Amino acid sequence: MNAIVVAIFTMLALSLLRVHVVVSLLVGAIIGGLVGGLGLHQTVEIFTQNVGSNANIALNYALLGSFAVCLSKTALPDALIQGALKVVKKDGDSKKKAYSKVLLVLVILFVSCSSQNLIPIHIAFIPIFIPPLLKVLNELEVDRRLIAVVITFGLVTPYMWVPAGFGKIFHDIIQTNLRENGMLITSQSIVEAMTIPSLGMIVGLCVAAFITYRKPRQYKDNQEMKDKPAEVTYSKLNVVFATLSVITTVVAQLLTDSMIFGALSGVIILIITGCVKFSEADKTITDGMRMMSFIGFVMLSAAGFSAVLRETGHIESLVTSSTAIIGDNKILAATLMLIIGLLITLGIGSSFSTIPIIAAVFVPLCMQLGFSELATIALIGTAGALGDAGSPASDSTLGPTAGLNVDGQHNHIWDTCVPTFLHYNIPLIIFGVIAAITL
Template identity: 60%
Template structure:
């Protein structure tokens, strides 16, 4: 039996059985290494060496987490919440309420998208933005499943498409692993290759908001506990320097092409200006790193897993076997690759961590079947993103649920995971397949 298949199946089975994904990746790697004839000592050595492949990515995530919490401490997210509430009215006729719903949908979508690229604070905005407006959403009769799809779209589509902020990390992981797997590509081709799959996500978002969840849904007004001691002190100075810090991080990233340096620049501006209390700098950065630690460790383990899989030599054997069965049927090959990506991402819960695993297999398989470099980028990028929206362990679903369930009326699986899986993963499968056929 092929070591690659067994390793992936073991990793997925353990993940779905609620074994921590880092442990699942380690056990899967050891299983694959032993079956591939590497021996235990060599497998551990290769796994350990492979961890270095995602070290910079993990550090980027940690510093961005610190930057996100620091931005929250300036009061900028609170200011955005107050602005949103002041712009939205709940009293009046149905036409005014419809306009208010449209406006608040747009504001939540805008902030969600900005959290990945322009203001890379990831999910840190959700507990600040969503709980305070739940009563407002109740008055408007908003179905919270619509809000869940809006937030999840904003947490996923921007980083998949745009090479800025978390998108820069995703594109770097995608490009680096494709190159390591034997295919030279131009990074500037990634947005174009992934534009069609993102178009599918846009269609899914429109269907969710304007059709599936357009009707009103009734919720009870429950009291939401607020930690007053953790409320940031918002001043005009803190808001101004928060914006300057964001611009500084963006400019530095574009100039240096490094999210590590960009996040550091933003933190320096915030703490040097006093926008956030310098004496709490250690706690702020530590809290941010804790928020991102899970993703960072999963990405490290995924790189080690991929290194072991490559070292076994069974990737080439599997490619020959699969190519022999598929022949030149590119349509079938694309469908199988996307489905495999869906299962792996659903098991791991992170598209970032899926890329190192699937690139090892998909690059040689794609070349053997006859896919172009653009088609392979589209397949790996889409397959990696597949499942991120609907995975129960993904930040893209856990974040929205944490905010929308602040009053205990939003179910994680049925109100976040299922709606986002249907409206985003299904279109990604379809449009990712089409992209592979076109390019």
């Protein structure tokens, strides 16, 4: 019995039963380690020793949460909400409401996609941009599962296809690992090869928007939303300072290549300008860290979980055992390779880390089966991206949940992971196989 399959399915099953994701990762790691022959003591030791490898990411999210809460104390969220409600609120005008809903979803989609390349801040925009818009989303009766699907699309599809920002990093990883395993390719070939799989993501987004989640869904405004007056007076100077803090955060993150220092710069600007009172700064920052602590703990646990999976050595045996039943059937080979990539990424929560794991075996296998260079790129790139949408431990799902669940009405597994898994991974497998046999 393969330890990778057992560990991942244990983790997913517990998560679907609403067991906390951190507990699910712990139990999955222990069972996977035991099945892989590591023993209880060695499994626990490997897990605990590798938890710290994601500490930097956890600190990123903690400070981003602090910046988001500090920003919520300024006039900027009120200005955003009030401006949006002026567009949305049109008594008796259902057509106006429908247009406003479409416009808001398109804006969120644009911002999400831009966070990967135009302004590469990844999920840093979510705790800043989404919570202030929840009242507007409630007003429009927008299904938050649709917003989760939209944000995840913006976090995944651009790096798959566009060679800029995080996409350049992803493409460089593909190019480097294919070269190290005997296949020389150009960066333009990656764009061409990933076009068809990216179309699968677009299909999934359209299905979610126009079929699955097009119906209205009602949410309750929390007490803070109810207490907030319809018309809020605010200082335009505070809006300027808050906007300045957002720009400073983006610029500092780009200059230092660190979300930690980016968020810290934004917090400092808000305190210096008086948008956040110095006497309240400590509590505000702590509240922000508490808000994002869920992501931090999941990422720390995911690091230990993935270390146990790698240490079992069963990733290689999973690939090897699958190749034994392929023969010369290209469709079966492509499907199995994509499913293996899906399982690995679901477990470790990182498409970027999946590529080096699978390339060493997939490249020789693709050469042996007669896949073209473009088909090989499509298979490895798609196998890496598969699972990023839907993994309980991926920041592509944790980020949307952190923004949409600030009032406790959005479940991480059932409202983010399951919708994104169904709408993206299924089309990715289909379009990935199409790319493999047509390119």
